[in-house]
Amino acid sequence: MDVRQTRLVEDLAGVFRGELFVDPWRRSLYACDGSLYQIDPLAVACPQDADDVATLVQYASEHRLPLIPRGSGTTVSGGSLGAGIVVDCSRHLTRVAEITEDTVRAEAGTTLSQLNRQLGAIGRYIAPDPANASTTTVGGMLGVDAAGSRAASIGSMYDAVVSLELVTADGTHWEAAAGLPPTFPKGASGGSHVVQMLAALQDVLDQQAASIAASVRPGLVRAGGGYRLHGVRRPSGLDLPRLLVGSEGTLGLFTAATLRTLPLPRERGALVAVFDSLESAVRAVPALMAEQPTACDLLDRRLLNLARDVSAELSALLPASSAAALIVEWTALSHRELLHGLERYRRRLQELGSGCEIRRESVVDEEVDRLWDLPRQVVPLLQRISGRERPLPVVEDIIVPPEQLEEFVHRSQRILQQSGITASLYAHAPVGQVHMRPFLPPPSPHDGGQLRLLAEELYGAAWDLGGAIASEHGAGLSRSGWMRRQAGPLYPAFQAIKAIFDPQNLLNPGKIVTDDADLMLRHFRPMEPASPAVLDLQLRWSPEQMQNTAAACNGCGSCRTTQPQLRMCPVFRCLTDEAASPRGPANLVRHCLTGLLPAHTLGSPELKRLADLCFNCKQCHRECPSSVDVPHLAIEAKAQHVAQFGLPRSQWWLNRLLDAAGSWNRLAPLVNPLLTHATFRWWLERIAGLARQRRLPPFARRTFLRQLRPPYTVRPATVDERTAVYFVDYFANHHDPELGWACVRVLEKQGLKVFVPPRQKRCGMELVSAGDLEAARSLAEHNVRLLADLAREGATIVCSEPTAAVCLQQEYPLLLGTEDARIVAERTREAGALLAGFEARGEFATDFTSVPLTVGYHEPCHLRALGQPRTLRDLCGLIPDFRAPRIEAGCSGMAGGFGLEAANYERAQQIGEGLMRAMDADVWTMGLTECSSCRLQ
Ligand SMILES: Cc1cc2nc3c(=O)[nH]c(=O)nc-3n(C[C@H](O)[C@H](O)[C@H](O)COP(=O)(O)OP(=O)(O)OC[C@H]3O[C@@H](n4cnc5c(N)ncnc54)[C@H](O)[C@@H]3O)c2cc1C
Ligand code: SF4
Ligand code: SF4
Incomplete structure (x- = not known):
């Protein structure tokens, strides 16, 4: 801890009620967001409520400490990073205070989908529709004025705001609404200061009225980044939300907002059309616009190629020859009108001729949602592209007047060709919003020149066509350096307004207003290992493999989701703590390798505590758009700790008790009554850490393996793929032999020859998850020795326990790193899936009796x-x-x-x-x- 951090902790103790972290591990979790950048903050604060925010801001103001407001940290521009105190609003500011007929009052950390789930119950919703609704917070959306595919018809976050509650730089807590004087919560001070501030703002707006009027880019549906000044000064008073929304935390910290709600659209239709070239898809847009769709998104060939790999459904939807696709959505007041709409879109597309084909259309709400899965699922998959050149979010936020979209796409393709760079392109066509991601190696401070040149040319083309940058994702670190050029004569007004609201430049400093024209090239997240000094890795993977695994996390924050359709991450859902999100271990391991944290801290008790938050359910690995293998990163961190400090006593005892499980079976008549005996359970909890409230399953008198007799225990003379080698694992063996027998009978019923190696041991997944890799390895070696030859000869290793199948398939290869382990993994099947596979091939006996x-x-x-x-x-x-x-x-x-x-x-x-x-x-x-x-x- 440095002096400032020690003082911060001491001074705020007993005053600030939320959590305050200054330790390097916690800080490092907030050093990155969804962008390419990394800045180590001084501290992280998670305020309990708006008063806590005010306390923090007052303190920061008195001690000149910068504050960086943060929601879920999903911004791709680096807007939520900074060297001061990061204020995590997503932890506690999550209350939905009031829902009226047409508004909702929510705190800044509430996510959009949480809000919409509640509103859905009364048939309403918050209209702006960023693609990451399940993670983005109200504060973050207000911070960047987020919008989405339907921006042309339903607007952006600004359009939804009725009033904003905020804390400004001196700690004053107040509420701003369009055309109304500021209001203050009971007991709040600083009212006169706010009144003075607003008077000064008014003066600036009056003085700059001519430049403000001249700055309006006609034809642009949404303004570019920077302060939105046009329309703030109104005859009725100041429209403060207009200025504050999109200010990226540089003018105040939002603590809550009252937002307008809309009735859920009743009648929706959508179609997907594919085109033989990107140009023909872009040319189709004006004709479709004439029908006023609610959305019309454009996807290029690269995205379609990715889409085909997602599912058979998408693959069938998008022929390999298609070079681009449009997804068009419209709404209507009646079903009849909706069908008329469909007719009109069909006609428009038919008139375009042969280069276009409608692949699917629907006027059923659920199916329309399924069609939207195309961009929703596919755009994040860009992150899954591996290799040195990856699609980078750096020039991804450009807007042009919609009628200039074709020309901009044409110019940008030429720029990319001339630079020899490929890029993916996704656009919300009705607003002319272009999200382009060039495929480049992760930039370092030394080779960012190419990025700068590319930005220069693309931004130049956009400005030339009357467009702008940073209209949806914020200016952050990647675009604030360009704001002076974009704003032109209006820039002094930006500076003046920043000085009025934040005279000490403490609120998210460097964002929007900065003198650093090259800011986009600074603070790149290091991707290469800091030094060749390599840790003694506990899993059998190379340092490069581990490094690449950690580096595959782009910080998108999708793993902070609470969507019911997804499973990741059960622990984050429960704790809503950044440390418990899957991106936590990924960030920590990367920081240990790239130098933000010393390499040896990978095995430190602090890091172990954070890694222990991951219980190896593997849902993030499956659902993360980049398929980051977070569980193995967490296991490596735990194992590093175990290697240095040994096992906790309770863990050691638990392992011994499991090793001796066979003896408990033999003593079942004595042991089973003890499992419900309070004193014994108290002792078991003390010794082995087993929760005394948990009902433990009784031991069978004889284990399944001891019940077995030939022929099951005799290795078949000939082995082929109809030979099922049953790996029974712990529970069925020791507690539920009936299950083991049921599995054997079902396999036999399907004509399989069943062999159960009698000397097999449990899979050891609990040891892997705890980082006790030495003990896990010993079990793995034993089991692989028994199974490898059988697997090599073509037998199928069948597990009735899914965890055992995961352990054999996914853990043993990384525990042992041997060819034998690989072959065992390859030949292992979970029983249900094996049988379902037979059924799919018509090889499944189905003479079942009724089970009502x-x-x-x-x-x-x-x-x-x-x-x-x-x-x-x-x-x-x-x-x-x-x-x-x-x-x-x-x-x-x-x-x-x-x-x-x-x-x-x-x-x-x-x-x-x-x-x-x-x-x-x-x-x-x-x-x-x-x-x-x-x-x-
Ligand atoms: C997969 C993915 C898809 C996306 N899709 C879209 C999209 O369709 N449309 C779109 O507009 N954007 C999109 N974005 C980017 C967008 O900027 C963010 O997702 C989002 O709006 C930020 O929300 P957040 O809660 O993560 O905020 P953060 O990333 O934490 O912060 C964003 C900005 O707001 C500021 N901020 C945060 N909280 C507060 C507060 N309480 N008070 C004041 N300022 C605050 C921060 O300082 C920062 O400048 C996407 C990002 C990802 C990773
Ligand atoms: S782990 Fe996956 S979902 Fe989570 S932030 Fe990293 S890339 Fe995104
Ligand atoms: S494996 Fe770990 S980090 Fe991933 S979802 Fe499960 S508990 Fe969360």
């Missing part, structure tokens, strides 16, 4: 982690009278042994609460799931 039952099906995280197209549940429909509707209520909270531990009990209950509630519903007789841990919950 409805069960609620929960898909375990580790089953999802296997990414199998069809599973056991797909077979349930073949059983007469048996129903297994899917429960979509997230993770059970158990994650292998995680939920069994006393330290995690409360959290596991919190995570699994939704699922438990859903399971309790009267509509099903019982629950169904493949995972034994989920069953315990």
Whole structure:
């Protein structure tokens, strides 16, 4: 801690009620956002409420400390980074205070989808539609004046604002609404200061009236970045939200807002048309615009190529020959009108001739949503592109008058060709908003010149056509250096306004108003290892592999989602803490490798504490747009700690108890009563950390493996792919041999020859998740030795426990790094998926008897982690009278042994609460799931 940090902590103790972090690990989590940049903050503060924000701002003002407001940190411009105190509003400022007939009052950290979920219940919504609605916060959206595909018809965040609550640089807490005098909460001071500030603002606006009027770019649907001055001075008074929205935290910290809501659109139609060239798609736009669509998004060939890999549905939708596509949406007051709209769009597109084909159209709401999956799913996938040259978010926010879109696309393609750079292109055509991402190596301070030149030419072309930059994603670090040129004669007004609102330049300094024309080339996030000194890695991966894994995280923040359709990240959903988001471990490991944190801190207790927040459910790896293997980064960090400091005592005991499980089976009549005995459970909790509240499953008198007799225990003389080598794992073996037998019988029923290697041991996933890789490796070596030859001869290794399948497929290769482990991984199948595969090939015996039952099906995280197209549940429909509707209520909270531990009990209950509630519903007789841990919950 430096002197300023020590003082900050001491001074704010007992005054500031939220969390304040100055340790390097926490700070480093806030050193990056969704951009290419990295700045280590002085501290991180998570205020509890608006009063806390005011306290913090007053203190910062007295001590001249910069403040950088932050929501989810998803901005791609670097706007939420800075060297001062980062103020994380997403942690506690998440209350929705009031919902009226047509407005909602929400705090700054509320995410758009949280808000819209609540509003949806009364048939309303907040209209601006940024693509990352599930993560972006009200404060962040106000900060950059976010908008989306439907900006032309429903506007941007500014259009939704009724009033804004903010804290300005001296700590005054007040409310701004268009045409109304400022208001102050009860007991707030500083009113006269705000009145003076607004009088000074008025003077500047009056003095600059001519430049303000001259600055308006006719034809531009949305203003570019910088302060929006036109229209602030009105006969009725100041329209302060107009100035404040889009000010990127440089004029005040928003604490809450009252936002206008709209009725959910009732009748929506959409179509997807593909084109034989980008030019013909762009040329089609004006004809479609004549019909006033609510949205018309353009996707280029690169995005379509990605889309085809997402799903068979998208692949069928987009022929390989298509060079571009338009997704067009319109609304109507009646279904008849909606169909008329469809006719008109069809006609318009037919008139364009042969270069265009409508591939799909729909006037059904859910299907329209499915069509929107095209850009929503595909644009983030740009991040999945691996290799040295990746699509960079650096010149991605350009807007031109819509009628100039064709010319801009033409000019930009020429610029790219001349520079020998390829780029992806995605555009909201009705507003002329172009999101272009050039494919370039991650820039370093030394080679940013190419980026600057590209920006110079693209921005020049946009300005030349009456366009602007930074209209949707903010100026941040990547574009603030260009604001002086964009604003021209208006720039002194920007400076004057900044000086009025923030005389000490403490609020997000350097953003919008800066003297540094080359700001876009500074603060690039380092991607290369800081020194060749390599850690002794605990997983069997190379330093480059680990480095590339960490570097694949672009900070987009999608893993902070709370969308019910997604599963990542159960822990973040419960804690809503940046440290618990999957991007946390990715950032920390990268910082250890690239120098922001010393390399040896990878194994430090502090980092272990943060890595322990990840319980290895693997949902982020599956759902992250860049497919970042966060769980293995967290495992490596935990293992580094275990290698340096050893295992915690309770973990050591737990492992020993599991190793001795066979003995507990033999003593089952004695042990089982003890499992419900309070004193014994107290002792078990003290010794092995097993939560005493958790009901533990009784031990079987004989393990499944000891019940087995030949022929199951005899290695078949000939082995082929109809040989099922059953890997039973811990739970079925020790607690539920019936399950093991059921699996054997089902496999036999399907004509498979079943062999159960009698000397197999448990998979050891709980050891992997805890970072005890030495013990995990010993189990893996044992099991792989038993299985490798069988796998090599073509046998299928079958797991009834999804966690075991994940462990054999995904953990053993990284634990052992051997060819044997690779082959075992390759030949391992989860039982349900194996059988569903037979069914798909017509090789499945279906002479089932009726089972008149409805069960609620929960898909375990580790089953999802296997990414199998069809599973056991797909077979349930073949059983007469048996129903297994899917429960979509997230993770059970158990994650292998995680939920069994006393330290995690409360959290596991919190995570699994939704699922438990859903399971309790009267509509099903019982629950169904493949995972034994989920069953315990
Ligand atoms: C995958 C992806 C898709 C995106 N799609 C869109 C899109 O369709 N449309 C669009 O407009 N943008 C889009 N964006 C970028 C957009 O800038 C952000 O997603 C979003 O609006 C920022 O929200 P946030 O909560 O993450 O804010 P942050 O990134 O934390 O902050 C954004 C800016 O607002 C300021 N700010 C944050 N909170 C406050 C506050 N309380 N008071 C004052 N200032 C504050 C910050 O200082 C910063 O300058 C996308 C980004 C990603 C990664
Ligand atoms: S882990 Fe994935 S989803 Fe999360 S920030 Fe990184 S790239 Fe985005
Ligand atoms: S593996 Fe699961 S717990 Fe760990 S970061 Fe990913 S989603 Fe969160």
